Amino acid sequence: MSDLSFDLHALTARLDRSADRILHGEFDVSYRRFLTLLIVGELGTATQRALAEKMGVSEPSVSRMTGVLVDTGLLAAQADPGGGNRRRLRLQPPGEHLVEQGRELLERRFTRLVERSGVPYDDYARNTKLLIAALDAKEQQVT
Amino acid sequence: MSDLSFDLHALTARLDRSADRILHGEFDVSYRRFLTLLIVGELGTATQRALAEKMGVSEPSVSRMTGVLVDTGLLAAQADPGGGNRRRLRLQPPGEHLVEQGRELLERRFTRLVERSGVPYDDYARNTKLLIAALDAKEQQVT
DNA sequence: CCGACTAGATTAACATGCTAACTTAGAATG
DNA sequence: CATTCTAAGTTAGCATGTTAATCTAGTCGG
Numbered sequence: 001m002s003d004l005s006f007d008l009h010a011l012t013a014r015l016d017r018s019a020d021r022i023l024h025g026e027f028d029v030s031y032r033r034f035l036t037l038l039i040v041g042e043l044g045t046a047t048q049r050a051l052a053e054k055m056g057v058s059e060p061s062v063s064r065m066t067g068v069l070v071d072t073g074l075l076a077a078q079a080d081p082g083g084g085n086r087r088r089l090r091l092q093p094p095g096e097h098l099v100e101q102g103r104e105l106l107e108r109r110f111t112r113l114v115e116r117s118g119v120p121y122d123d124y125a126r127n128t129k130l131l132i133a134a135l136d137a138k139e140q141q142v143t
Numbered sequence: 144m145s146d147l148s149f150d151l152h153a154l155t156a157r158l159d160r161s162a163d164r165i166l167h168g169e170f171d172v173s174y175r176r177f178l179t180l181l182i183v184g185e186l187g188t189a190t191q192r193a194l195a196e197k198m199g200v201s202e203p204s205v206s207r208m209t210g211v212l213v214d215t216g217l218l219a220a221q222a223d224p225g226g227g228n229r230r231r232l233r234l235q236p237p238g239e240h241l242v243e244q245g246r247e248l249l250e251r252r253f254t255r256l257v258e259r260s261g262v263p264y265d266d267y268a269r270n271t272k273l274l275i276a277a278l279d280a281k282e283q284q285v286t
Numbered sequence: 287c288c289g290a291c292t293a294g295a296t297t298a299a300c301a302t303g304c305t306a307a308c309t310t311a312g313a314a315t316g
Numbered sequence: 317c318a319t320t321c322t323a324a325g326t327t328a329g330c331a332t333g334t335t336a337a338t339c340t341a342g343t344c345g346g
Contacts (some may be wrong), residue, residue, distance in 0.1 A: 004268040005158055005253055006178075010199055011271055012155045013333095014278050015148055032302065035149075049324060056153055058304060063152040063326055085311045085324045110148055117277035119270040125147040128154055131294080134260030135157050156303095175332065192294060206296055206332060212330095227296045228341045 019106055026105060027098055029074075034102050036065050037074055037091060041099045046089050047080065074098060161248055169248060170241055172217075177245050179208050180217055183232050184242045190229050191220075217241060 019031040027034075040046055041055050046054075052062040066089060069075035074095035080086035091099065114121050163174040170177070182197050183189055189197075195205040209232060211220035217238035223229035234242065257264050 004257075004264065005162075005249075007268065007271045007275060008151070008155050008158065011275050011278070012151050013199055014275065015151065017334095018146075018278060018281075030301075047324075056156055057302090059325070060305085060327080061303060067326095068301095079311090080324095083312060084322095085309090105346075106148075113277055113281065114147075114274070116281070117270075117273045119273050119277075121147065124267070124270050124274075125150065127149045127260075127267050128147060130260045130262050131257070131267075132150060132157065133182060134155050134256055134262075135154070136162060138161075138256065138259070160304095173331075185316075190294075200332090201334060202295070203297080203335085207332075210296095222341095227292095261329090269339060 015110075018109075021106065022109065023102055027102055029098065029102075033065065033069060033100065036062075036069060038099050038103060039096050040075065040089050041091050041096065043089075047086050048077075051089065069095070078130075079142065158253075161252075163253065165248065166183070166245055170245055172241065172245075176208065176212060176217075177241065179205075179212060180234060180238050181242050181246060183218065184234050184239065186232075189232050190223065191232065194232065 016031055019034075023029050023031055023034050036051070036055065039051060042120075043050060043054060048062045048066060049059060052059045055062070066075060066077055066087075070077050074092055076088045076090045076092050078090075080088045114124075159174055162177075166172050166174055166177050179194070179198065182194060186193060186197065191205045191209060192202060193207075195202045198205070209218060209220055209230075213220050217235055219233045219235050220230045221233075223231045257267075
């Protein structure tokens with residue numbers, strides 16, 4: 001037993017730390033904050049609930065996270081004109097720049113890492129998705 | 144770009160949550176506490192520093208974690224007879240049982256998950272290790 | 287024998303995850 | 317119109333991760 005689940009943990013923990021160091025060094029922002037902004041950018045205008053769903057994180061987490069991002073001026077949150085108790089999230093210009101530059105930097109580094117490792121990217125990526133799908137299917141079944 | 148690094152995150156986060164649910168349900172213990180005990184078991188008698196190194200976690204984390212595990216009677220920590228400011232960690236009988244039973248349960252479930260997913264275990268495990276190695280090599284180089 | 291060094295552990299303060307419980311803004315219904 | 321339902325968000329309190337600073341137990345050189 002090569003303890004795959006432990007190694008997966010180790011791998012993502014290290015990827016996190018690596019991304020965190022890079023982002024802190026270059027842009028003085030944490031990986032989780034960066035990722036939040038990146039996903040808001042991808043969603044266009046998002047509610048916090050949608051953001052939580054997409055990030056796979058609880059709504060209170062998103063609530064606190066968006067709070068600090070609004071405070072730092074990277075993100076805007078306004079009452080949704082569509083009504084209801086919703087907040088519409090949108091990147092502010094500094095947030096857009098951050099996402100653009102950070103994404104490029106991280107993708108470049110990550111691509112180089114995978115190349116150096118000799119792991120076949122597409123293969124590994126496909127298997128990762130398969131595992132996620134199997135896990136999701138199981139959860140549904142349990143529920 | 145299939146966003147492998149994001150998917151890896153998603154996968155481990157879900158694996159965590161799944162393991163956490165199982166362990167809480169069966170043994171009323173969190174995954175991180177269980178994992179700490181498991182590794183103490185593997186190390187035999189370990190210092191906290193060795194445990195932190197093995198788990199890939201900071202020493203203060205281990206200090207707090209061992210504190211609660213000692214409080215719950217799963218773990219014993221005594222001054223190392225070898226001298227120095229060391230604490231020798233050892234599983235208590237309830238901790239040993241927990242590790243034994245929890246490991247079996249989790250391994251069985253995880254193996255079934257991988258089978259269901261259709262992912263070739265050895266292949267994926269090897270690639271995971273390759274990525275970790277590449278990441279470690281890079282860190283050394285940067286340092 | 288005493289002051290300084292080393293290794294290991296702890297404390298303080300913070301970031302971010304979670305669940306449970308509560309609040310808020312509109313919508314729906316009598 | 318007032319009551320009540322629903323969806324979305326927030327608050328409170330905890331678990332666990334981090335770094336920086338401090339404490340502690342032996343060791344070693346003068």
